[in-house]
Amino acid sequence: MQISSQVGNANPGPVERSPGGPRLTAKGKATRQRIVLAASQAFSERGVTASSNDDILAVAGASHSQLYHYFTDRHDLVAAVIADRVEHVFSHQTSLLADLDSIEGPRLWRDATVALQQDPDRRHGCPIGSLVGELSERDPRSRQAFAAAFERWHDAIRHGLERMRESGEISTAADPDSLALAILAVLEGGLLLSQITRSTSRLELALDSMIDLIASYRP
Amino acid sequence: MQISSQVGNANPGPVERSPGGPRLTAKGKATRQRIVLAASQAFSERGVTASSNDDILAVAGASHSQLYHYFTDRHDLVAAVIADRVEHVFSHQTSLLADLDSIEGPRLWRDATVALQQDPDRRHGCPIGSLVGELSERDPRSRQAFAAAFERWHDAIRHGLERMRESGEISTAADPDSLALAILAVLEGGLLLSQITRSTSRLELALDSMIDLIASYRP
Numbered sequence: 001m002q003i004s005s006q007v008g009n010a011n012p013g014p015v016e017r018s019p020g021g022p023r024l025t026a027k028g029k030a031t032r033q034r035i036v037l038a039a040s041q042a043f044s045e046r047g048v049t050a051s052s053n054d055d056i057l058a059v060a061g062a063s064h065s066q067l068y069h070y071f072t073d074r075h076d077l078v079a080a081v082i083a084d085r086v087e088h089v090f091s092h093q094t095s096l097l098a099d100l101d102s103i104e105g106p107r108l109w110r111d112a113t114v115a116l117q118q119d120p121d122r123r124h125g126c127p128i129g130s131l132v133g134e135l136s137e138r139d140p141r142s143r144q145a146f147a148a149a150f151e152r153w154h155d156a157i158r159h160g161l162e163r164m165r166e167s168g169e170i171s172t173a174a175d176p177d178s179l180a181l182a183i184l185a186v187l188e189g190g191l192l193l194s195q196i197t198r199s200t201s202r203l204e205l206a207l208d209s210m211i212d213l214i215a216s217y218r219p
Numbered sequence: 220m221q222i223s224s225q226v227g228n229a230n231p232g233p234v235e236r237s238p239g240g241p242r243l244t245a246k247g248k249a250t251r252q253r254i255v256l257a258a259s260q261a262f263s264e265r266g267v268t269a270s271s272n273d274d275i276l277a278v279a280g281a282s283h284s285q286l287y288h289y290f291t292d293r294h295d296l297v298a299a300v301i302a303d304r305v306e307h308v309f310s311h312q313t314s315l316l317a318d319l320d321s322i323e324g325p326r327l328w329r330d331a332t333v334a335l336q337q338d339p340d341r342r343h344g345c346p347i348g349s350l351v352g353e354l355s356e357r358d359p360r361s362r363q364a365f366a367a368a369f370e371r372w373h374d375a376i377r378h379g380l381e382r383m384r385e386s387g388e389i390s391t392a393a394d395p396d397s398l399a400l401a402i403l404a405v406l407e408g409g410l411l412l413s414q415i416t417r418s419t420s421r422l423e424l425a426l427d428s429m430i431d432l433i434a435s436y437r438p
Binding site: 138203 | 366422427432
């Protein structure tokens with residue numbers, strides 16, 4: 001591969017701006033995404049600090065000059081991995097959570113969420129929550145990104161429960177806000193237990209208890 | 220301080236065996252514990268890999284030769300930190316969970332668990348769960364230690380709920396096993412949300428929902 005094509009100048013194609021970074025051609029965008037995915041995989045397998053740039057770039061098939069073309073520094077790469085994981089989570093969760101308006105909705109969401117964890121490539125716990133322990137205390141930008149992601153997740157679950165309450169599926173005694181928080185917390189804790197036991201059985205049982213809790217509010 | 224006292228030979232005192240390590244005098248045990256606590260604090264603030272031995276030993280007031288006297292390698296130090304955190308968690312949780320035999324028990328446990336998180340020195344999420352993301356995939360010994368700790372925690376909560384069921388505080392329709400898992404999962408997820416938001420409000424609301432779930436089984 002020639003240098004000129006590596007940095008995406010051979011055929012510029014459509015140009016767009018990456019978040020906070022340079023304007024990117026389609027080829028540049030693809031290279032940037034390869035680096036993000038290689039970093040994300042390394043972070044899951046070894047942790048953030050233990051993942052060297054050399055290892056990430058070897059998997060991505062990219063150079064150090066490309067790394068610093070697309071990312072201002074290591075913090076910027078970590079932020080890009082978190083943003084990519086957040087979008088990946090919501091690409092699955094958004095449509096599932098939109099169906100929370102009937103009493104069947106929570107069970108369908110539970111089944112689909114458990115099924116995702118049974119994919120061997122996704123057995124690293126929550127894509128967002130599993131990064132919190134290593135990054136949250138030392139990297140304020142990461143901590144804010146985690147907080148925003150979980151707030152968005154909490155809102156999506158709460159909106160589903162509010163629709164269930166408005167349609168009379170659950171009674172007005174149910175508090176969608178605290179119920180949504182409990183569901184999100186069970187999901188995070190259940191994903192952590194799945195990661196360390198390499199089994200989804202505890203996640204399934206814990207989520208079943210939340211389905212029972214929602215069902216306890218049926219009029 | 221003289222080298223002879225640093226390695227604990229000046230006044231041997233009572234001797235005991237550290238887990239998998241050398242026989243320790245009281246002074247040796249204290250030095251070992253200073254290293255464990257300094258490492259534990261560094262792991263919370265910066266992550267495991269990003270915590271250098273130099274930084275840990277500077278805080279502990281100990282030498283590299285002492286580090287390798289008490290720990291065979293870095294994995295051994297990490298294992299000691301996890302073991303110390305597990306014992307610390309259970310020193311609080313065991314007596315609280317022993318009181319789960321009445322309907323007031325879960326609320327007392329909830330209040331005491333939240334109060335601990337309001338201590339500024341303990342605002343790093345779950346002492347055990349916050350290490351999972353960085354270590355679980357790459358360190359089988361850590362992963363097994365995490366799994367054993369959460370199994371012990373799950374058992375303790377389940378035993379409390381079983382006693383509540385036996386005494387008629389909750390009905391036989393309640394499944395102590397899955398209910399205990401849900402409580403543990405909510406606690407872990409709630410601690411994660413506390414860590415990233417620097418507030419216990421979400422943990423409190425999520426745990427309140429679990430108290431509601433237990434109360435829904437009152438006969």
